Amino acid sequence: MRCPVVLECWVVVIGAFLAACLPPTGANDPKARNLLLVTIDTLRADHLGVYGYERPTSPHLDEFAKDAVVFDAAHSSSSWTLPGIATLMTGLYTSTHGCWNGRSYLPALIPTLAEQLTGEGFDTGAVVSHVFLDPRYGLHQGFGMYDDELVSKTKRKSHLAVTSPQIADKAIGWLEARAEADMRPWFLWLHFFDPHRRYLAHEPADRYDGEIAFSDLHLGRILDRLDALGMRDATLVIVTSDHGEEFLEHGGTGHRSTLYQEVQRVPLVIRAPGIEPGRRGEAVSLADIAPTVLELLGVAPLDSIAGRSLVPSLRGEALPDRPVVAELGGNLVWSRSIIGGRWKLLVDYENERQQLFDLDSDPAEKRNLAESEPERVVELREQLQSEIARALKWQKAYGPTGALDLSPSDLEQLRELGYTEN
Ligand SMILES: [Zn+2]
Known part of the structure; x- marks a missing residue:
């Protein structure tokens, strides 16, 4: 009658091994x-x-x-x-x-x-x-x-x-x-x-x-x-x-x-x-x-x-x-980008320039595809506009933003950090 005992031991050992390997479940979830x-x-x-x-x-x-x-x-x-x-x-x-x-x-x-x-x-x-x-x-x-x-x-x-x-x-x-x-x-x-x-x-x-x-x-x-x-x-x-x-x-x-x-x-x-x-x-x-x-x-x-x-x-x-949005500006908005899936549209308002990149095939953003993919540009541009419209609506709800009074020494410090304020 040794066989079943040995078998039982193995079942216990394998069971313990599996329990140690599997993630904890239900109420024990950390x-x-x-x-x-x-x-x-x-x-x-x-x-x-x-x-x-x-x-x-x-x-x-x-x-x-x-x-x-x-x-x-x-x-x-x-x-x-x-x-x-x-x-x-x-x-x-x-x-x-x-x-x-x-x-x-x-x-x-x-x-x-x-x-x-x-x-x-x-x-x-x-x-x-x-x-x-x-x-x-x-x-x-x-x-x-x-x-x-x-x-x-x-x-x-x-x-x-x-x-x-x-x-x-x-x-x-x-x-x-x-x-x-x-x-x-x-x-x-x-x-x-x-x-x-x-x-x-x-x-x-x-x-x-x-x-x-x-x-x-x-x-x-x-x-x-x-x-x-x-x-x-x-x-x-x-x-x-x-x-x-x-x-x-x-x-x-x-x-x-x-x-x-x-x-x-x-x-x-x-x-x-x-x-x-x-x-x-x-x-x-x-x-x-x-x-x-x-x-x-x-x-x-x-x-x-x-x-x-x-x-x-x-x-x-x-x-x-x-989509993922980024914005950059000073007193005015300089540029925005929107990423949807593999595509990234970069809108430069200062120079009125649009750049479209395929981040999968061109992660270094060297090939501007805006001219060859005009429909994708329009689609991303519309998505960007709707994201910004929503963001501006909330901004109105939170009230106007103010401006700090920076001293010449504050401005000098920002310059040393690589930022220029006008
Ligand atoms: Zn930083």
């Missing part, structure tokens, strides 16, 4: 309770290992991404910090939030992710390091703790300061305090600045890539600490950027001049409890992040949202069709 949102300024996706870069700029992010969903076609709503972060925090495009130029600020009436989470009882904190994250630009709205010491202390020389180690130290301190208290769910936003120009040399890599590797090192310290504190299984972690950087692909350098992919495309890596790791190819936007986060945390959505929740995509289902 759920995100906290949110760690990390933005790394001026971070091009294609300069990261996880996006195929050949240099070892991002070992910690690459390791983190193995347990996360990686979006291969994520896009900023513009090509510089203020509008990009305003979109991230509100789910709205620039035509609604109004952060067009260096004198703009986010109006207090516009609801933000931090306000929504604070209202739901979350403990909210931010550690930032960019002049455009100074509270006068309004992106601090809703945060219970908003640490801008790294901006206010360095003032005009902030672009020459190295800030990643301090951001990581402050973040780790904040997380440790939350672990001790362990009461309320929390939301921590960290903004790293080091890859922004001027690029400073760090061993062992050079300049821009070196700044990325340096930021990655300190990102790794934070992620390790999160694990060590036992917070990993309850924390949704998102790593992204506000925009990329040009290196002469279309004749320029820096950012806030164009809306080509080198400045519009950003990394987006989401590690969510209960979500299987993988890669996604659909075009998504920074505007999609707030609705995604709120759904994953089980919090009511914001009133008006240009983006859509990426939760279906995270679960491996199809996303509702929605």
